[in-house]
Amino acid sequence: MTMKATSPVEKRPGVWGVGHPVTAVLDAAMRENPALSMMSTFQPQHRVDQYGPDRVMRMPIAENAMLGMAVGLALTGRRVVVNVVRAAFLYSAMDPLVNEATKWRYSSDGQFSVPIVIRALTQGGENLGAQHEHIPHAALSQIPGLVVAVPATPNSAAGLMATALSHPDPVVMLESPGLFMDGWAKQPETEPGPDPIPFGVARQVRAGDDLTLVGIGSTVATCLRAADELAGQGFQCQVIDPRTAAPLDRDGVAGLARSTRGTIIVDEAPAPCSLVHDLGFHLLKRGAVAADRIRTVTGAPCPVPASPTLQRAILPGPWDVIQAALALLRPGHR
Amino acid sequence: MIARQYSLPLLIVCENNGWQDHTPSRMVMPMEPARMLAGLGLPTVEADGNDVTAVAAAAGPALAACRAGDGPRCLVAHTYLRHFHSQLGGAVPQEYRPDEEVTGWLERDPVTVAAAHLRGASIDPQPLREAATRAVRRALKAALAAPGPPPETAASAVTVATWPVPPTLDGAVR
Numbered sequence: 001m002t003m004k005a006t007s008p009v010e011k012r013p014g015v016w017g018v019g020h021p022v023t024a025v026l027d028a029a030m031r032e033n034p035a036l037s038m039m040s041t042f043q044p045q046h047r048v049d050q051y052g053p054d055r056v057m058r059m060p061i062a063e064n065a066m067l068g069m070a071v072g073l074a075l076t077g078r079r080v081v082v083n084v085v086r087a088a089f090l091y092s093a094m095d096p097l098v099n100e101a102t103k104w105r106y107s108s109d110g111q112f113s114v115p116i117v118i119r120a121l122t123q124g125g126e127n128l129g130a131q132h133e134h135i136p137h138a139a140l141s142q143i144p145g146l147v148v149a150v151p152a153t154p155n156s157a158a159g160l161m162a163t164a165l166s167h168p169d170p171v172v173m174l175e176s177p178g179l180f181m182d183g184w185a186k187q188p189e190t191e192p193g194p195d196p197i198p199f200g201v202a203r204q205v206r207a208g209d210d211l212t213l214v215g216i217g218s219t220v221a222t223c224l225r226a227a228d229e230l231a232g233q234g235f236q237c238q239v240i241d242p243r244t245a246a247p248l249d250r251d252g253v254a255g256l257a258r259s260t261r262g263t264i265i266v267d268e269a270p271a272p273c274s275l276v277h278d279l280g281f282h283l284l285k286r287g288a289v290a291a292d293r294i295r296t297v298t299g300a301p302c303p304v305p306a307s308p309t310l311q312r313a314i315l316p317g318p319w320d321v322i323q324a325a326l327a328l329l330r331p332g333h334r
Numbered sequence: 335m336i337a338r339q340y341s342l343p344l345l346i347v348c349e350n351n352g353w354q355d356h357t358p359s360r361m362v363m364p365m366e367p368a369r370m371l372a373g374l375g376l377p378t379v380e381a382d383g384n385d386v387t388a389v390a391a392a393a394g395p396a397l398a399a400c401r402a403g404d405g406p407r408c409l410v411a412h413t414y415l416r417h418f419h420s421q422l423g424g425a426v427p428q429e430y431r432p433d434e435e436v437t438g439w440l441e442r443d444p445v446t447v448a449a450a451h452l453r454g455a456s457i458d459p460q461p462l463r464e465a466a467t468r469a470v471r472r473a474l475k476a477a478l479a480a481p482g483p484p485p486e487t488a489a490s491a492v493t494v495a496t497w498p499v500p501p502t503l504d505g506a507v508r
Contacts, residue, residue: 110491145493
């Protein structure tokens with residue numbers, strides 16, 4: 001897949017999202033599928049010029065109306081990528097998401113489907129404050145039939161987007177701002193390329209016999225950094241990326257975790273009713289890990305503060321994972 | 335606003351029955367819906383929603399404008415709920431609506447009004463009414479007599495995607 005610079009701004013690689021593999025996937029899909037539309041409060045002029053204002057739709061700040069309209073378009077046979085920009089703004093559009101997009105197939109017994117893809121940035125690194133930083137994958141995973149993709153790397157975002165663009169039902173893509181911020185191309189990449197990634201299939205992104213570290217979204221990188229540090233101390237940790245919170249590859253993670261001496265599940269989201277507890281319970285039930293050999297490292301149940309210092313205090317970092325790992329690896333470690 | 339911006343061929347019909355669940359609209363809305371819609375720049379017409387000919391007369395020009403590409407239109411049809419908002423078995427909260435209000439509207443039931451129009455055109459509505467009543471009774475009887483859906487189909491149309499554990503009923507109790 002090749003990227004073609006079509007405006008001056010695209011000649012500045014490394015700046016927000018420019019030259020990003022997920023953008024290349026979206027552009028390719030726009031070229032190949034005339035039934036694909038995009039909605040957002042911001043659309044680059046060159047894209048509007050290229051595909052026309054009826055397909056590249058400039059929307060007012062009205063997420064509820066935007067998503068409702070996307071559902072209507074999808075019901076008439078179109079596919080729509082709705083960029084609500086921030087997960088924080090998705091809360092304004094919960095009715096069309098929860099009561100329309102994810103209900104039409106069921107209520108019509110399969111006569112209708114709503115193939116929409118909702119993109120939303122989550123939290124971390126931008127210091128935008130409590131009303132703009134959210135990581136709602138656990139809450140969204142409670143909506144039956146909704147795919148909740150949580151990419152960990154730029155290629156992961158591209159691969160999950162490629163799959164989302166042919167998925168027959170609604171998909172939410174929760175993208176960490178770190179995937180697009182200045183310097184995004186320098187972060188660790190765990191996927192070989194931007195090829196489609198199947199939903200609900202976990203991937204071992206680093207091998208190791210001693211411990212299993214499971215991350216989701218941005219905490220995959222947290223686990224990788226912790227694994228690097230632990231390797232320096234002689235411990236080899238495997239790192240697993242479930243890639244989608246829903247469907248969640250519980251058995252895939254269990255199969256991989258079985259081979260090590262303990263598991264740590266790491267998530268930015270708070271622990272109550274969470275992915276870490278869902279997955280942890282499954283690992284225990286399947287006997288993949290003993291009850292005294294499993295730990296969780298999560299965000300505090302606290303709004304995300306604007307201060308970077310306070311953010312570090314409530315969100316999990318490599319140090320927290322390393323401490324949890326050493327507690328499992330070295331009995332008596334404190 | 336989005337519909338206006340895109341000049342969508344959209345006719346929005348507001349069935350204004352004067353109530354919002356258990357509360358009269360006038361207690362919670364500062365103005366009539368038609369005035370509010372017009373204020374948003376949406377050409378709006380009002381009609382007697384219990385009179386099918388009045389609704390047709392109002393909708394005709396609005397639909398023609400939609401089809402001509404003149405953008406969305408609204409039609410506020412003033413009407414009433416024959417039965418109350420929540421028709422949950424015997425729990426119909428009749429007491430919330432003044433008797434004289436209910437009686438006044440029921441006398442102008444849409445079917446009664448339509449029958450009067452037919453009689454005015456020298457057509458006897460009675461055979462039509464009896465045929466329709468028979469059809470509805472037959473459908474109701476058949477529906478009540480039909481077997482319920484097989485329980486195993488309860489989760490069959492959640493998604494067509496392949497999930498590691500398909501969203502079956504077993505999924506809830508694994």
